[in-house]
Amino acid sequence: MLFDFNVQTTIDKNYDFCIVGTGPAGITLARELSTSGKTILLLEAGGLNYSDESQDFYKCESVGHDGWPQYTRLRYFGGTSNHWSGRCRPFDSSDFDTQKINGLPGWPIQYSAVQPYLEEAMNILDLDIEQGFKPINKDLLKDHFSPDAFSKSPPTRFKGKYLSEIDAAKNIDCYYNATATDLTLDESHLTVTNIEISNYKNYKSTISANKFILCLGGIETPRFMLNCNNQIKAGIGNSNDMVGRCFMEHLNVPMGSFIYRNLDNTARMQFYTDDNFVSVINIGKSNVTLGIIKKVKSYGRTKAIKTFFKNLACKMEIEDKVQFISDFKCPGMGNIGTLIEQSPNLNSRVSLSKETDDFGLSRAKFDWQINDFDKKTIRETGMAMAKEFSSAGLGIVRLADFMLDKTLDIPFGHHNHHMGTTRMSENPKYGVVDKNSKVHELDNLYIAGSSVFSTGGACNPTMPIIQLCLRLAEHLKAKS
């Protein structure tokens, strides 16, 4: 059943499970756990639709490289799935290799732990199971790259697809306009007893549950845990100072441009680095896209003028000098885009800002940093691609200056994949949750979402998030 916490303010039940957040992670867990017949409280901070009032709580203080997390995440029912793009690629078994990077261990589980949930995750995301993950550009590059294999979700909007199911579920009470603001621990500080929620009019309520699962996303989950600091100053689950550390994104580096040998070729090519290449050179994984820019993006007279200059410049082969008039590419030319694995690094982190939101809670201080390992990944991958593209007779690549000159800073963008801030680890020293996504130092607090990723591979995170949620639901059902 759905309830608006602005209207329905009395909640006097003890629930079996309390799930916080209604993005892909929270909704998947609620649906799966509801089949056990247990009672579930599902909490959503925002309303059923977008509002500036709710979105304002996502404002951060950004002190490192900015990824605009206040605008890209969405804070209402369905979470960020309300505008995700739907690109899906599963983790590879090699993503779960346990070697240390920057002194930090990788995943404490194997691929076999998530693989059984792939098909169900594909169903949830409306992916074509028969077609699977289709490799494109087969056999073009052979040495260090394979064709990328991915699948596109429509993209599934969790609100549109699952709102009525949640409303109809007898054992799910879903409260929206209900921000989780605090957790209370018992005297031993080992068990969470209650959760405090508040609506935007500052009306508060405290609810008890047997188990709590945080599904707030890769920035909000650590922020919430660090803000739960009434009983433990450093925040909940943070005795090893790991909550919020190791923030990882997929790096979007404008490596350079290319020109096809055959100028009539307009194919978009996508490649994925081979495991052998990555492990021999000791770098992260990458997904590299080579795409032709075909159109002058303008209309009417401007388009005519731009087209005239473009044609003239391409004809005279002086495009470099005329490109200030309009950003264009001549026939056969294109740009290289990337989705590159960032390694876990303690200095890249989410902590608490001195600025506060309207509840008086500290906003997130967002400090995104890459390190030398990541720079090596970027430069080695770009150079390997440039050589192989040429050797395969496809054309030639022009790498940007920063790819060749190590003294230059590397510009990079983001892919809206917020990972690693409550990472999974065997040893509590190196992470926040254990193999079962349970917070190391607490009996009944769990985390779901890409914040538990120990490493991020070079695949999009949402389908693996769903696989891990299905696994967690099975574990919780078996335990209760």
Next chain:
Amino acid sequence: MPQPINRRGFITTFLLVTAAPSTLANKSPYGASLTIPPKSMPDKFTPIDDKFVSVNGWILPTKTLTRGAE
């Protein structure tokens, strides 16, 4: 380790980079009437290894430079 390039290689590169990289492509979309205007000197020439050099960031096989575009 980047390898030094021989004299012949250097001279060919010097001549070659006066033409834009698209002349390395198979076929010009604009046919034979294309006139190539005089170009400026190369800015950056960096050997990458024994098989590749970078000419203004374009990663070119050394053999293309010594034999010309095929």
